[in-house]
Amino acid sequence: MRLSFLTKAPLAALLLFGQNTMAQQPVQNGVEMADRLREDGKIWVVVAVIAAVFVGIIIYLVRLDRQLGKLEKEVKEKRTTSSVRL
Numbered sequence: 001m002r003l004s005f006l007t008k009a010p011l012a013a014l015l016l017f018g019q020n021t022m023a024q025q026p027v028q029n030g031v032e033m034a035d036r037l038r039e040d041g042k043i044w045v046v047v048a049v050i051a052a053v054f055v056g057i058i059i060y061l062v063r064l065d066r067q068l069g070k071l072e073k074e075v076k077e078k079r080t081t082s083s084v085r086l
């Protein structure tokens with residue numbers, strides 16, 4: 001889908017100027033939830049879950065890339081064999 005300049009300009013302006021209005025103010029006393037998780041030692045559970053999710057995404061993407069590579073190779077071979085037959 002191609003957007004015209006008249007559509008892109010307001011979107012770009014909204015993106016650039018909207019960052020200042022949506023930015024969060026710095027926290028003076030720290031984040032209560034994070035402090036509590038650190039005190040209880042549960043922050044490592046959160047870190048482990050996030051790491052597991054990222055590892056799962058990376059494994060999925062690598063497998064998907066391999067499968068696409070195999071399919072591309074098969075399509076390329078079929079094209080070369082069909083052009084040889086002509």
